[in-house]
Amino acid sequence: MASNLQFRGYAIKDTSKWTEFELIDFKPKPFGDYDVDIEIVACGICGSDVHTITGGWGKPELPLVSGHEVAGVVRAVGSKVSEFKVGDRVGVGAQLDSCMECKCCKNNNENYCPKQIDTYNAKYPDGTVTQGGYSTAIRAPEKFVFAIPEGLDFEDAAPGFSFTPMRRFGVKKGTKMAVAGLGGLGHFGKSQPSNTSFLRKKAN
Incomplete structure (x- = not known):
C-alpha cells in the first residue's frame, strides 16, 4: 500500500x-x-x-x-x-529502473540498458x-x-552512491587510483588530504 x-x-x-x-x-x-x-x-x-x-x-x-x-x-x-x-x-542512486532482460542488465550493467530510467x-x-x-x-x-x-x-551516506566505480574495480585500502574532477568521489578524496594528491592543469 x-x-x-x-x-x-x-x-x-x-x-x-x-x-x-x-x-x-x-x-x-x-x-x-x-x-x-x-x-x-x-x-x-x-x-x-x-x-x-x-x-x-x-x-x-x-x-x-x-x-x-x-x-x-x-x-x-x-x-x-x-x-x-x-x-x-x-x-x-542515479537510476530507478531498467528492462532487466537485455545483455547489459543480465551482466549487472543496468546503467547501459537502452531502456533505463x-x-x-x-x-x-x-x-x-x-x-x-x-x-x-x-x-x-x-x-x-x-x-x-x-x-x-x-548526510555522509548520500554522496556515497557514486562509489560504484571503486567497487567495480576492486578498490580497497592501499589501492592507488585517479579520480577526475570533484564529483562525489572527488569530494571523498579531498576529505582525506593526508592520503590524496591533486594535479592541476591550466587551460593555457
Whole structure:
C-alpha cells in the first residue's frame, strides 16, 4: 500500500534561470507491487545536476527536480517487496529502473540498458516524469534501492552512491587510483588530504 507522503520538491522551470528554484508538488508513478516509498532525509549534489538543469545535456523535462544521491527512510513497500520494510534506512542512486532482460542488465550493467530510467528527467512507460532527490519523497523499485547501515549519517551516506566505480574495480585500502574532477568521489578524496594528491592543469 502506498504511503501518504507528500511529493514536493525544488524545481527549475527554465534552464536560463537554473539558479531560481521553485517549490512544486509532483505526482510520482502509480504505486506498484515492487515499489518502495522513501521519505528523503538527505541528497548529495553532483555536477550532473548542473549539466541537466542548465540544458547542457539537452532540453530537460520541465519543471524538473534534480538530485540523484538520495538517502532516507522507507515509509511504504509494495506487496511483493522482500528486502525492505517500513522504517529501514535506504538510499537511491542515479537510476530507478531498467528492462532487466537485455545483455547489459543480465551482466549487472543496468546503467547501459537502452531502456533505463534515470532518477530524474526520464519517463516511465505511462509518461510519468521522474523527479529527483531535492524533494520530500521518492518512489523507487526495490531493485534500485540500497540499504544504509545503522550508524552512518544520512548526510555522509548520500554522496556515497557514486562509489560504484571503486567497487567495480576492486578498490580497497592501499589501492592507488585517479579520480577526475570533484564529483562525489572527488569530494571523498579531498576529505582525506593526508592520503590524496591533486594535479592541476591550466587551460593555457
